[in-house]
Amino acid sequence: MKNNNKILGLVTKKFNEFYLVDSKNKENLGNCERFLCKVRKSINFKDKLIYVGDEVIIDNIDLINKRALIISLEKRKNLLIRPSVANISNIYVIFSVDEPELNFSQVNRFLISAESVGVEVSLVLTKCDLISVKRRSFLIDKFKKWGYQVITLNVNKPDYFKNLLIQLKQKKCSIFMGPSGVGKTTLLNMIIPGVHNNTAPVSEKIKRGKNTTRNVELFSLSKRSYIVDTPGFNMQPLEVDIKFLPNLYSEIYKQVVDAGIKCKFRNCLHLNDEGCNLDKSFERYPFYREMMEFSKNQYYPNQED
Ligand SMILES: Nc1nc2c(ncn2[C@@H]2O[C@H](COP(=O)(O)OP(=O)(O)O)[C@@H](O)[C@H]2O)c(=O)[nH]1
Ligand SMILES: [Mg+2]
Ligand SMILES: [Zn+2]
Structure with missing residues (x-):
């Protein structure tokens, strides 16, 4: 029994050229909600790899053997x-x-x-x-x-x-x-x-x-x-671009975005006192400073303050 309706699915596992895809509109498909899929040959996903967590459209659904083909990839929110x-x-x-x-x-x-x-x-x-x-x-x-x-x-x-x-x-x-x-x-x-x-x-x-x-x-x-x-993985911290660091601290975000404090220089990194209006008396400030100095050396190794 083939079903030619295209449906939205979620990739839950991937091995070699195979993908396990859960149907996201399960109502139409009774109890059959997980399909073993390959990508349709005519589709070229060359620089668009499909990852676990991706939403895809599947077609050529075989309800008996629980097989289908991935025909397109939905826009992803993050990776x-x-x-x-x-x-x-x-x-x-x-x-x-x-x-x-x-x-x-x-x-x-x-x-x-x-x-x-x-x-x-x-x-x-x-x-x-x-x-x-x-x-x-x-x-x-x-x-x-x-x-x-x-x-x-x-x-x-x-x-x-x-x-x-x-x-x-x-x-x-x-x-x-x-x-x-x-x-x-x-x-x-x-x-x-x-x-x-x-x-x-x-x-x-x-x-x-x-x-x-x-x-x-x-x-x-x-x-x-x-x-x-994620068996076998122990996720290590990612490197974060220095310009995004300040707002990732809620103590800084609250002051700069919520309360709207203004420092003398736009894009102030809140490291020096000159023209900086950030209240630095929060517990994590030394960690912020340490992370900032470390990231600065990573991204701009030869620059002075
Ligand atoms: N005392 C105590 N030991 C725990 C607890 N949870 C896990 N462990 C032990 O911590 C060790 C590492 O656990 P594991 O789950 O393998 O950590 P993972 O490396 O983060 O996956 C094991 O020996 C567990 O038995 C807990 O609530 N109390
Ligand atoms: Mg483990
Ligand atoms: Zn500042």
């Missing part, structure tokens, strides 16, 4: 690199409160790097069983000053994960980002039990071709909600 994934709506920056020890400068770099993508950013602190209630409150207060309402987790308290899952189900496509050992895989497994045993409708032949478990994959949390699984 992360390493791991390559398109159309993220939320980044959850994950750090453990201990083991490995919490490094505030590193937390800040991950947060700012996540903010540079231009999506909603949340901070999750794992392993809260390792610290006192007092220390936990201290951390919650600290990150509140940075502009983040932290989510705290503890592997012994499944309820905390339930609340996070409720939140994730309201987001379109979330990704966990953080250094190695902080509990990202544990978290993913709490949220989607058996995530790494997931069986997609893919033949053994295709599976054997490559170690597919290392590929980026989207998991459906609800009808309209996905989470990115």
